[in-house]
Amino acid sequence: MNSTVQLYDATLRDGMQGEGMSLTAREKVRVAHRLDELGIDLIEAGFPASNPKELELFGLLAQERFEHAQIVAFGMTRRRGVAAQDDENLRILAECFAPVCTLVGKTWDLHLEKVVKVGREENLAMIEESVAFLVGCGKRVIYDAEHFFDAWRANEEYALECLRVAARGGAERVVLCDTNGSSLPHQVGTAVGEVVAALGRDVEVGIHCHNDLECGVANTLAAVLNGATQVQGTMNGIGERTGNANLVSIIGNLQFKLGYDVLPGDRIEKLTATAHFVDELLNLAPDPNQPFVGRNAFAHKGGLHVAGVRADASTFEHMEPELVGNERQLIVSELAGRHTVSEKAAAVGLEVDDATAQRVIDRVKELEADGYQFEAADGSFELLLRKELGGHEPLFVLESWRTIVDQNAQGHVECEATIKIWVGGERYVRSAEGNGPVNALDAALRSVVAEFHPHLRDIELTDYKVRLLDQHHGTGATTRVLVQSTDGRRTWGTIGVAQNVIAASWQALVESFEYAEAPREPAPAADADGDPATTGRPA
Ligand SMILES: CC(=O)SCCNC(=O)CCNC(=O)[C@H](O)C(C)(C)COP(=O)(O)OP(=O)(O)OC[C@H]1O[C@@H](n2cnc3c(N)ncnc32)[C@H](O)[C@@H]1OP(=O)(O)O
Ligand SMILES: CC(=O)C(=O)O
Numbered sequence: 138m139n140s141t142v143q144l145y146d147a148t149l150r151d152g153m154q155g156e157g158m159s160l161t162a163r164e165k166v167r168v169a170h171r172l173d174e175l176g177i178d179l180i181e182a183g184f185p186a187s188n189p190k191e192l193e194l195f196g197l198l199a200q201e202r203f204e205h206a207q208i209v210a211f212g213m214t215r216r217r218g219v220a221a222q223d224d225e226n227l228r229i230l231a232e233c234f235a236p237v238c239t240l241v242g243k244t245w246d247l248h249l250e251k252v253v254k255v256g257r258e259e260n261l262a263m264i265e266e267s268v269a270f271l272v273g274c275g276k277r278v279i280y281d282a283e284h285f286f287d288a289w290r291a292n293e294e295y296a297l298e299c300l301r302v303a304a305r306g307g308a309e310r311v312v313l314c315d316t317n318g319s320s321l322p323h324q325v326g327t328a329v330g331e332v333v334a335a336l337g338r339d340v341e342v343g344i345h346c347h348n349d350l351e352c353g354v355a356n357t358l359a360a361v362l363n364g365a366t367q368v369q370g371t372m373n374g375i376g377e378r379t380g381n382a383n384l385v386s387i388i389g390n391l392q393f394k395l396g397y398d399v400l401p402g403d404r405i406e407k408l409t410a411t412a413h414f415v416d417e418l419l420n421l422a423p424d425p426n427q428p429f430v431g432r433n434a435f436a437h438k439g440g441l442h443v444a445g446v447r448a449d450a451s452t453f454e455h456m457e458p459e460l461v462g463n464e465r466q467l468i469v470s471e472l473a474g475r476h477t478v479s480e481k482a483a484a485v486g487l488e489v490d491d492a493t494a495q496r497v498i499d500r501v502k503e504l505e506a507d508g509y510q511f512e513a514a515d516g517s518f519e520l521l522l523r524k525e526l527g528g529h530e531p532l533f534v535l536e537s538w539r540t541i542v543d544q545n546a547q548g549h550v551e552c553e554a555t556i557k558i559w560v561g562g563e564r565y566v567r568s569a570e571g572n573g574p575v576n577a578l579d580a581a582l583r584s585v586v587a588e589f590h591p592h593l594r595d596i597e598l599t600d601y602k603v604r605l606l607d608q609h610h611g612t613g614a615t616t617r618v619l620v621q622s623t624d625g626r627r628t629w630g631t632i633g634v635a636q637n638v639i640a641a642s643w644q645a646l647v648e649s650f651e652y653a654e655a656p657r658e659p660a661p662a663a664d665a666d667g668d669p670a671t672t673g674r675p676a
Contacts, residue, residue: 138485138607141366141397142181142361142365142366142368142399143178143179143343143366143368143390144176144177144178144367144368144384144399144400145177145178145179145209145214145369145370146172146177146179146182146371146372147181147345147369147370147371147372147376147381148168148172148372148375148415149165149168149169149180149182149183149194149380150182150184150211150368151168151181151182151369151371151376151381152181152371152372152381153183153378154376155375155376155378155380156190156346158203158419159232159373159419160195160418160419161190162181162190162191162193163197163369164631165182165183165194165237165336166194166197166198166201166416167418168265168372168418168448169182169198169201169203169206169208170203171411171414171415172206172372172411173203173204173205173206174204174404174407174411175400175404175407175408175411176399176400176401176402176404176405177205177206178205178206178207179207179208179209179237179367180203180206180207180208180209181195181209181211181239181369182195182198182210182211182235183195183210183211184210184212185210185211185212185229185230185233186212186225186226186229186230187318188311189431189618189627190219192212192223192229192612193231194209195608198234198235198566199234199510200530200606204368205401206321206467207235207236207237208233208234208235208236208355209237209238209239209279210230210233210235210238210239211263212227212230212239212240212241212404212570213226213240213241213242214227214236214240214241214242214243214263214264214267214601215263215266215267215270216228216387216439216652217253217254217255217259217263217270218614219478219646220271220272221266221390223268224267224270227267227270227271227576230271230276231270231271231274231276231297235276236276236277237276237278237279238276238277238278238279239278239281240267240268240278240279240280240281240308241281241288241542242260242264242267242273242280242281242282242283242300242303243260243263243283243284244282244283244284244285244288244295244296244299244300245283245284245285245288245291246288246291246292246295247284247287247291248283248284249512249570256662257295258597260299261298261299261302261593262507264280264299264303265303265305265306266300266306266308268280268303268307268308269306269307272307272308276431277309278306278307278308278309278516279303279308279309279310279311279312279547280303280304280306280308280310280311280312281297281314281345282298282300282311282312282313282314283314283316284301284302284316284317284639285313285314285316285328286313286314286319286320286324286325286328287316287317287319289328289367290324291544293331295571297332297335297336300336300340301336301339301644301673302338302567303340304339306549308646309340309341309396309564310340310341310342310343310366311336311340311341311342311343311375312342312344312345312367312369312518313325313328313329313332313341313342313343313344313345313360313365313501314345314346315344315345315347315356316345317347318346318347318348318349318350318352318353318365318378318379319349319350320346320350320352320356321350322352322355322356322358322359323359323362324362325344325356325359325360325537325652326359326362327344327363329344329359329363329365330363330364332364333363333364333365333514334364335588337528339405340365341366341367342360342366343365343366343367343368343369343568344356344357344360344361344365344367344368344381345366345370345381346360346369346370346381346382347376347378347379347380347381348374348375348376348379348381348382348383348464349378349379351379352370352384353370353374353380353381353382353383354370354386354387355389356382356590357370357382357387358387358390358395359389361395362395367637368382368384368391369381369382370382370383370384370387370489371383372382372385372411372412372415373385373415373416373421373423373427374385374386375415375419375423380385380564381516383427385408385411385412385427385428385429385430385443386427386428386566388405388408388428389405389408389429389461389516390399390570391433392405393460394454394461397544398611402541405460405461405462406461406462407460407462408430408463409430409461409462409463409603410427410428410462412427412430413430413454417596423511424614428465429461429463430461430462431463431513431517432466433466434458434463434466434556435454435458435463435464435465435466436466436467436468437453437465437466437467437468437477438468438470439471439472439473440472440473440474440475440476440477440498440511441474443467443474443477443480444474444476445482446465446467446480447476450465452610453675466486466490467480467484468512469481469501469511469512469515469518470501470512471502471505471506471513473498473501473503474498475491475494475495475498476494476655477498477554478493478494478497478501479491479494481515481518481522482494482522483520484501485657486517486657487522487523487526489522489525490527490615491640493525493526496525497521497522499526500520500521500525500623501518502520504634507634507664508606508615508617508634509617509632509634510619510632511632512631513619513632514632514645515629515630515632516622516629516630516631516649516652517631517645517646517652519652519655520583520631520648520651520652522654523655529626529651529655531651532560532586532587532590532647532651532654533558533559533560533565533585533591533652534559534560535556535557535558535559536557536558536559536560536564537556538554538555538556538557538578538581539554539555539556539644540552540553540554540555540574540577540578540639541554541576542573546597551572551575552570552571552572552573552576552577552675553568553569553570553571554568554569554571554574554577554578554580554581555581556568556578556581556582556585558582558585560585560586560589561589565582567581567582567585568581569581569584574642575601575637575639575642575643575646576640578642578643578646579598579646582646582647582650584652586650590650590653590654592654593625593650595624595625595652596622596623596650596653597622597623597625598621598622598625598646598649599619599621599622599628600619600620600621601618601619601621601642602618602619602620603616603617603618603638603641603646604616604618604619606618606634613635613636614636615634615635615636616635616636616640616641617632617633617634617635617641617646618632618633618634618641618642618645619631619632619645620632620633620642620645620646620649622652622653624653629649629653631645631646631648631649631652632644632645632648633645633646633648
């Protein structure tokens with residue numbers, strides 16, 4: 138095991154440069170703690186000279202204790218024509234509590250000429266003096282060489298000189314930035330190898346990539362393979378334009394594919410939860426297809442794949458999902474086979490023989506041909522399984538239901554539903570109002586069945602999706618309704634398909650309640666953040 142790669146997270150600074158990304162100072166503190174718990178070495182918290190919120194953040198962070206990580210304050214080299222000690226941005230960094238400062242500076246002629254409008258010598262002085270000033274103030278300094286690879290392609294000697302003066306100023310590390318994300322892995326690998334050889338032992342080299350060519354992670358790994366000893370990236374790859382190199386994937390690859398021991402102990406098991414936490418805080422749905430941590434990263438749909446996974450998971454998985462805190466998903470669909478059914482049944486404590494599994498999968502295929510889709514409806518699949526196994530007790534026997542929707546001339550809409558059902562040999566007729574026909578049906582049904590099953594009062598419908606299946610029939614099309622429900626401890630999906638949207642909704646609603654009441658082991662408790670454990674795949 139090699140343990141010499143340092144993890145540098147830039148989610149709170151560069152990540153926030155992504156379109157739509159914004160967190161409050163307190164939310165950033167929460168993220169910093171999660172990154173610390175994961176085992177990140179350096180957390181680039183922000184640009185304190187940028188705005189009052191960043192300053193507030195550094196004020197808050199100064200009060201916090203971090204077990205492993207060190208907080209980094211980000212800024213830029215001194216302005217042209219201003220002495221380092223008189224530069225406002227550098228003064229703020231010097232006064233900030235953060236023990237480490239990262240300074241971004243120019244390296245590429247194009248930027249000297251067009252952006253900062255200084256000559257090469259003045260730029261070298263800006264870099265060296267800025268670094269030396271902060272080192273003189275007791276800071277550890279990292280130098281981020283902006284546009285390094287473009288600069289290297291334009292003028293290797295000058296690009297290298299920018300790094301040398303940063304090292305001479307006292308930088309502990311120079312970081313080669315592919316700021317425009319314009320480089321390919323072979324270019325990054327070669328350049329990093331040459332830089333590392335040229336700088337020798339003078340200074341450590343890091344890498345900071347962007348994902349414009351979708352090579353952010355590959356470029357980072359190429360850099361490590363050629364001598365970079367610090368990797369910068371953001372959680373889930375958020376960041377300016379198409380994002381930064383995804384630190385989650387970088388960590389997974391370094392640890393499991395390249396043998397670097399980047400996270401202490403078994404902390405890498407927190408990778409999935411940490412990645413999802415950041416998404417949730419940003420109000421983003423976690424990407425199901427994200428490598429390592431996505432819901433589908435270890436999902437198997439093809440029947441042949443599931444059969445292989447049952448025999449030995451490594452037949453279709455590059456690693457064990459649990460190692461990164463993820464889990465295997467077996468997806469029930471028309472592409473599944475008997476083994477998928479057996480495995481899903483075992484997961485909920487049911488045993489099926491081969492003949493039953495065959496019957497169930499035949500039924501799934503028939504239903505999917507009629508428009509059902511069980512991928513998003515694990516709850517309905519489990520009910521189907523229980524029905525095939527026999528012994529499933531319906532919550533009630535339906536006589537009929539009816540809904541009325543009334544709209545007056547002022548546009549006010551009223552909805553009412555009446556149900557007639559039988560429970561335990563008794564007939565119940567109930568009416569209820571609701572803000573829509575499904576809501577009214579839900580209220581009427583719950584008013585009866587919750588008397589017998591009080592737990593149903595806690596069930597919340599958290600999502601409701603309608604899809605037209607034969608769209609050329611317009612308003613007469615068959616509809617598929619997917620409902621997602623939760624009882625605060627687990628989440629499940631159910632499905633209904635019918636020509637009438639309310640009938641499809643009724644079916645999905647009833648299945649949701651029946652799933653909730655099916656006999657099974659107690660649900661796992663909610664996790665530390667209060668998020669319910671998910672059993673079914675969300676609708
Ligand atoms: C590659 C990166 O991700 S670098 C980080 C980018 N992140 C951000 O820009 C977010 C935070 N930024 C900000 O809040 C603001 O841009 C500030 C406070 C830093 C600067 O704001 P302003 O002074 O109004 O200038 P503006 O944002 O337009 O930046 C251009 C100025 O910075 C100067 N500049 C740009 N880069 C550097 C540098 N590395 N070193 C010194 N000066 C620089 C330019 O010369 C220009 O100054 P001029 O107008 O006197 O020629
Ligand atoms: C420093 C930085 O964020 C970049 O060059 O991309």
